[in-house]
Amino acid sequence: MTRTSLSAPAPARLRVAIVDDHQLLLDGLSARLAKSRSGIDVAVMTTSWRGLLASEAFPTDIVVLDLNLEDDIPIGVKIRAISAAGAKTIVISRHADTASIRGAIRAGAIAFVPKSESAAELLEAIRAAAVDRQRHSPVVQRALTDGASDVDPGLGRQEMRALVLYAAGRSIRQVAEDMETTQETVKSYIKRARRKYLAVGIDLGSKLLLRRHAVRQGWITPE
Incomplete structure (x- = not known):
């Protein structure tokens, strides 16, 4: 065998x-x-x-x-x-x-x-x-x-994308082209995103504040 x-x-x-x-x-x-x-x-x-x-x-x-x-x-x-x-x-x-x-x-x-x-x-x-x-x-x-106290502003996918593109230095027109939508829609996304951030205590009301936050979050790299 x-x-x-x-x-x-x-x-x-x-x-x-x-x-x-x-x-x-x-x-x-x-x-x-x-x-x-x-x-x-x-x-x-x-x-x-x-x-x-x-x-x-x-x-x-x-x-x-x-x-x-x-x-x-x-x-x-x-x-x-x-x-x-x-x-x-x-x-x-x-x-x-x-x-x-x-x-x-x-x-x-x-x-x-x-x-x-x-x-x-x-x-x-x-x-x-x-x-x-x-x-x-x-x-x-x-x-x-x-960072245990960090909060999530609860952005929607399109709001997040518009905010990241705008923070990266694109104009409203360029963001609208990238997202294949209108400039008014992009402005609405960014306005809502800023409002949601402000509700959790984070002011992104100016381009400078937005860019600083984007760098901290790792959305964009410092120049």
């Missing part, structure tokens, strides 16, 4: 996408995460949000997403799209302020890793995300604790 030896199946490797507009960072992270003993396959490596969506390898298990891709698409919209596709999002950013961190987590990111952290910290965040567990570095945990 022939005895057949049954070996245990190899553990499934995590499929990860990395989205960052700096190719050097992409190359470095990909090389670090793809080491054979990490248990990770970098299935997508792209410099743009559209590149991620267009990839045949997406959805992956986890998407490592740069907060500031400068494409005028709010981070919340991206995270919701990734979640709808069945993947988890880890946000990375060179901005580690309280507003940016809490905004990403509130939008649905399972973790936030500042770019000042090591690749080992990102690796641990990925492993934790794979088992539906949040892992926060001391820097992030401190920001979450310090």
